[in-house]
Amino acid sequence: MLIVPLILISVVGFAFGSFYGDGSSQIQIKVALNNQETAQDAFLGKSIINALKINTSQLVINVNEYASPEEVKQQVSASDNAANVGIVIPTGASQTLLNNLQQSVTPKNLVQIYTLPNSNDLRVTVVQNIVNRVVQAQLVGSAGVGQVQQVCQQSGNRCAPNTIDPAAISAAVAKAATESDQATQTLTAGKIITVGPFDQALPGYAIFFSLFGLNAVAATILQEKEDGTFRRLLIAPIQKYALLGGKMLAQWIVTMAQLSIIFIVGYFIFKVHINDWLAVSLLLMSTSFAATGLGMLLVSVVRTRAQINPVVSLVVLVTSAIGGAWWPLFLEPTWLQQLAKIGITAWAMEGLNGSMILGKSFMEVLPDILGLLVYGLICLALSLRLFSFQQKTAVVK
Helix, strand or coil: CCHHHHHHHHHHHHHCHHHCCCCCCCEEEEEEEEECCCCCCCCHHHHHHHHCCCECCCEEEEEEECCCHHHHHHHHHCCCCCCCEEEEECCCHHHHHHHHHHCCCCCCCCCEEECCCCCCCHHHHHHHHHHHHHHHHHHHHHHHHHHHHHHHCCCCCCCCHHHCCHHHHHHHHHHHHHCHHHHCCCCCCCCCCCCCCHHHHHHHHHHHHHHHCHHHHHHHHHHHHHHCHHHHHCCCCCCHHHHHHHHHHHHHHHHHHHHHHHHHHHHHCCCCCCCCHHHHHHHHHHHHHHHHHHHHHHHHHCCCHHHHHHHHHHHHHHHHHHHCCCCCHHHCCHHHHHHHHHCHHHHHHHHHHHHHCCCCCHHHHHHHHHHHHHHHHHHHHHHHHHCCCCCCCCCCC
16 A cells, blocks of 8 residues: 555656756757858858857857868767757858848848757757847848948938948847847746656555555455345444444545555655645545545445456546546646546546646635545445445345
């Protein structure tokens, strides 16, 4: 009940640890660059290199320059990840940009970016956005120069040739374009929620194994039924609901103890994030109650101990698979999330994920707590209706 879940939680948590970040890790990007522009008035290559010089607490871009495009490609394709992305700026890229604008032609393939085939690395996207922004800024600046020259060439206008500095105009407009983001202010609201691999793995597998614990109580009740223990208890002045209630209370205590110990170990050893202890505690209590009610209902419809193991296994595996025990419930399609609520796991994981991962308040997870309590009450009511205290025997004539 405790060792096996904790071992499995450890294995799964460490195995998927690389998919989760702590919210404060620094992104590092390695860029291999070859700038073939050597002319003094070549501005595109210099602008890209300057734009890539980023070193902040969140992002660091290391640019290493190489003498040829072949070396850039080798760095990108190297097995040791020498470079995440490669950039080649061909000779005459700046002049090509100016010529195309003068001819009202949209520039194409000015800069070459090399990545691995079928790469979906987000670091590549970051570099591409930076390069595209630099090129767009130069396009805007060059377009401004063209507009000034066009106005000066109109009849009636007087513009002394030596008073027009295309480079200064282009640089000023490009600088304004690249610094446009300073016009907005980025603020924060709420608090940072740090999510680790165990914040999903521990609640999911804890509930998964607690549901498998229903096998034990179900087998015990069925054995007492087969042995005639319940039949003898019926002559005592005890109500039927009290007999089942005693069994249910014992199983609730066992399930609650199992979940509590696993969560306490998870908090101190695996550093899971408990944002609201009251919400999590009530979720565990209501989950134990619903699980116990479900166990009593299964005992009421199953006739023999041989049937209980496959029935419980089927119910637990199906509801855990679609209920978010193995992956966050909010990643599933909406229709599947609603379908999953035929089982306990979806209600419990929706509340635990909401509190531990999404940072929801107590009132926001209260519907899940109430849903689990109602689920348990319905199961208990049906079990009292369907449960047979005496083992049916065949009548021999």
